[in-house]
Amino acid sequence: MSPAPERRGELLATAAEVFAAQGYSATTVREIADAAGMLAGSLYYHFDSKESxxxxxxATFLDGLRARYDAVLAAGLGPRETIEALVTASFxxxxxHRAAVAIYQQESPHLRTHPRFGxxxxxxxxxxxxxxxxLERGVAAKDFRADLDIRLTYRFVRDTVWVAASWYRPDGQHSPEEIARQYLSTVLEGIAVRE
Amino acid sequence: MSPAPERRGELLATAAEVFAAQGYSATTVREIADAAGMLAGSLYYHFDSKESxxxxxxATFLDGLRARYDAVLAAGLGPRETIEALVTASFxxxxxHRAAVAIYQQESPHLRTHPRFGxxxxxxxxxxxxxxxxLERGVAAKDFRADLDIRLTYRFVRDTVWVAASWYRPDGQHSPEEIARQYLSTVLEGIAVRE
Amino acid sequence: MSPAPERRGELLATAAEVFAAQGYSATTVREIADAAGMLAGSLYYHFDSKESxxxxxxATFLDGLRARYDAVLAAGLGPRETIEALVTASFxxxxxHRAAVAIYQQESPHLRTHPRFGxxxxxxxxxxxxxxxxLERGVAAKDFRADLDIRLTYRFVRDTVWVAASWYRPDGQHSPEEIARQYLSTVLEGIAVRE
Amino acid sequence: MSPAPERRGELLATAAEVFAAQGYSATTVREIADAAGMLAGSLYYHFDSKESxxxxxxATFLDGLRARYDAVLAAGLGPRETIEALVTASFxxxxxHRAAVAIYQQESPHLRTHPRFGxxxxxxxxxxxxxxxxLERGVAAKDFRADLDIRLTYRFVRDTVWVAASWYRPDGQHSPEEIARQYLSTVLEGIAVRE
DNA sequence: CATGAATGAGAGTTCATTCAT
DNA sequence: TATGAATGAACTCTCATTCAT
Known part of the structure; x- marks a missing residue:
């Protein structure tokens, strides 16, 4: 009968917003509590620690993302369509989860050492x-160029997608699908004019 | 007028390494001092504060970068060659300055508010x-496609270049020039095979 | 006018057990509530505070003890028999009230300053x-040796009795009377063999 | 050249005094610092934590005690003389180390569970x-009575000795040796007059 | 009677910084 | 130049307590 899980979710959304804006380490528990309209100590009724x-x-963000990616991969699309679907799903x-993505981008390098965040x-x-x-399937199918270093290309693609979280504003003029389309056009066809 | 500018530089390089690895806020002055083989208090002979x-x-990194960019822009190249030169200079x-770039990537969003870092x-x-x-010059010159959103394209290009600092290892197999070439090929021609 | 004095008693017994095991200061109200199968806040329906x-x-323990001692002293026994009766009553x-005694032993030194516990x-x-x-009566009656420092002897006897609370287990092999007998034999006759 | 070990010792003595007076859990780090004439945070330059x-x-107290006991046991005395020497060494x-003994008495039951204090x-x-x-040697040698429960006797003796820390004042009228003599007389010969 | 959520004071601890030596 | 010791503010977290439901 208790609507507790909702409260948790609200608080986590608030915390994520603050973490994303200031960085995890630079954020104090008091600031999160302020943003949530409560006292710092009260957060500990809901959560064990700032870290948790x-x-x-x-974890919530990554679970969701994994599910999307799995769905895409299970759809049996061709390489080019798979890339398009992955990019669109990512955007x-x-x-x-803009805040969660921004946090992930900022903190994941430091966090990976920590066992809890394995x-x-x-x-x-x-x-x-x-x-x-x-990408490999695409090269084999001659959808993608064979002369590119695949690992480098992967990194370029991955980073460009995720780093968008740092400037994306949901109230802005671009829908995720629009951004995905522009981005895919860039990365697939290149920005140079074809003769 | 302290007589050892070299020592300063060494200490800054050490500090940059630690900042890049752990994040500025999560780094303690003591950790920097440990890495430099001295005690925390001793750093204050050389620097005013952690922030300084x-x-x-x-500032050092940005000054250098500005100089490179200015040199490129002053060379009077065409749009495509200018992009190539800017990307190569960036890599x-x-x-x-891998550490400095990584710090810049991580901290610049939070820091921009702070007057000192205007x-x-x-x-x-x-x-x-x-x-x-x-990019605009390139579109006008029909070097670059006119159907792309220029601001989005700029963001894609900028982010992908700089985020490379997070995975680039100077001892790795790729020279900066090689990475730049691959990246330029990706972004200019696209990864899709042309029919 | 709360209608369940039994519940109070149960809760106090539970609290005493936890206080005895962990010390009063180191015990949290939540631990008491856990042991009682309720939430921390719920205890405050029954009691004003942890201190109360x-x-x-x-107070309950000391009232009972005082009554026993009064009864012994009112019985008009000789010094030796009085000592025996006091020791037996104590055990x-x-x-x-093992838990109460243990708490009394541990906390009474700190508590004596506090007005509430005067x-x-x-x-x-x-x-x-x-x-x-x-003891003085006994020395006068030549039941007890005159060459002992009476205050020191009192402290030895008192401490030995009460400190037993820290190791006594009601389910163990010794009844209180048996322990009292052994102890009295030790303190009255000594452990050395008499020639 | 640094007299640091002395400072540590002074601070530990101060802390021990406060722990003994108020109990470990009821003592705040600020109280220790006050007693030492410094700020709470400054203690952490010298120690990892309150617990340490x-x-x-x-540990210091127990190491010292162990050394004394070992010396006594290595002396090859008879059972009665060994008991006398152990009691005297204890007093x-x-x-x-009055404070350390008092702390040991109060906290050791709770602490024994904790791995660090194994x-x-x-x-x-x-x-x-x-x-x-x-005691067993003494019974075998007919120095001590055979009709006493040896474990009970051990507990009586042990507790009475150590609990003295709660009332012993070094500035009082009794030297440790005097107290030991009185105590030994009590426990060896008993307080009853011999006919 | 008991719960769930919150409060608010204060606990232990961290850490950038200072300064006499 | 560097050290050792201390400062003081702020931090994360705990906990007795309150109270609407």
Whole structure:
């Protein structure tokens, strides 16, 4: 009968917003509490620690993303369509979980050492395999150029997608799908005019 | 008038390494001192504060980068060659100042509010004008496609270049020039095979 | 006018157990509530504060003990028989209120300063007079040796009795009476073999 | 050249005094710092934590005590003389480390569970063997009565000795040796007059 | 009677910084 | 130049307590 899970979710969204804006380490628990309209100590009724808030934010985001990627990969599309679907799914996740993505971008390098956040490295490996596998399939199918270093290309693509979280504003003029289309056009066809 | 500018430079390089690895806020002065083989208090003979170390690291890096960009823009190249030169210069700076670039990437969003770091926003504006101007020139000259959103394209290009600092390892297999070539090929021609 | 004095007693017994095991200061209200199968806040329906639980536990124990001592002293026994009766009564109280005795032992030194617990000092004085008076009577009656320092002897006897609360287990092999007998034999006759 | 070890010792003595007076849990780090004439945070230059202060106090005390007991046991005395020497050594330790002994008495029951303080149980076992072995030797040699429960007797003796720390005042009228003599007379010969 | 959520004071601890030596 | 010791503010977290439901 208690609407508790909602409250948790609200608080996590608030915390994510503050973490994204200031960085995890630079954010004080008091600031989160202020943003949530409560006292710092009160947060500890809902969460064990500041770290466990971060944990829950990242784990929730990564679970959702994994599900989307799995759905895309299970759809049996060709390499080019798979890349398009992965990019579009990614931009949609950025639109839905902008704060979580920004936190992920900023903190994941430092966090990966920490045992508690080992799942970050796991997820990253899984995602890497999805992208790399698709790029390889595309090269084999002659959809993608064979003369590019695949690992470098993967990194370029991955970074460009995710770093968008740092400037994307949901109230802006571009829908996730529009951004995905522009981005795909850039990366697939290049910006140079074809003669 | 302290007589050892070299020592300063060494200490700043050490501090930059630690900042890049752990994040500025998460780094303690003691950790920097440990890495430098001295005690925390001793750093204050060389620097006013932790913040002024950050300041000097970023300012030095941005000054250098500005000089390179100015040189490129002053060379009177065509739009495509200018883009190529800017990208190559950027990857060279990443190779030379990896830690500083990583810090810049991580901290610049939070820092821009802070008056002391107003020059970050200035620099960013200056760089934005360089990129945007060149892209516009390229579109006008029909070097670049006219159907792309120029601001989005700029963001894609800018982010992908700089985010490379997070994975670039100077001891790795790729020279900055090689990375620049691959990246330019990707972004100019696209990864799709042309029929 | 709360209608369940039994519940109060159960809760106090639970609290006493936890206080005895962990110390009063180191015990949290939540731990007591956990042990009682309720939430921390719910305890405040029954008690004003954590301190008032401690108060009630100690006062109840001391009231009972005072009654036993009074009964012994009113019985008009000789000094030796009085000592024997006091010791036996004490071990019986330890058996019945082990937790309260343990708390009393641990906390009474710190608590005596606190005005609310002034009755601890009163009781202790009363008990001291009972023991000292009996020892003096015994020395006068040549039941007890005259060459011992009576205050030191009192302290030795008192401490040995009460400190037993820290190791006494009601389910162990020794009844309170058996322990009292052994102890009295030790203190009255000594452990050395008589020639 | 730094007199640091002395400072540590002074601070530990101060902390021990406060712990003994108020109990470990009820003592705040600020109270210790006040007593030492410094700020709370400054204590952390010298110690890792409040707990590590407790640790060092207890370990130092137990190490010293163990050395004394070992010396006594190595002296090859008869059972009665060994008991006398152990008791005297104990009262001397109480006189020298009154606060540490008081803390040991109060906190050791709760602490024994804690892995960090496992050495408390070890030491206690070692001491128990020393006392029990000597009592057994004494019974075998007909120095001590055979009709007493040896474990009970051990507990009586042990507790009475150590609990003296709670009332012993070094500036009082009794030297440790005097107290030991009185106590030994009580426990060896008994307080009853011999016919 | 008990819960769930919050309060607010204060606890232990961290850390940038200072300064006499 | 560097050290050792201390400062003081702020931080994360705890906990007794309150109260509407």
């Amino acid at each position: 808030m971060l944990d829950e934010i990242l 949609r996740e950025i639109a839905r 799942y970050l490295a796991d997820a990253q490996q899984k995602f890497a395999r999805a992208w790399l596998g698709t | 170390m950050l300041d000097e690291i970023l 060279r700076e990443i190779a030379r 020059y970050l926003a200035d620099a960013q504006q200056k760089f934005a004008r360089a990129w945007l101007g060149t | 639980m401690l108060d009630e536990i100690l 019986r109280e330890i058996a019945r 009755y601890l000092a009163d009781a202790q004085q009363k008990f001291a007079r009972a023991w000292l008076g009996t | 202060m407790l640790d060092e106090i207890l 001397r330790e109480i006189a020298r 050495y408390l149980a070890d030491a206690q076992q070692k001491f128990a063997r020393a006392w029990l072995g000597t």
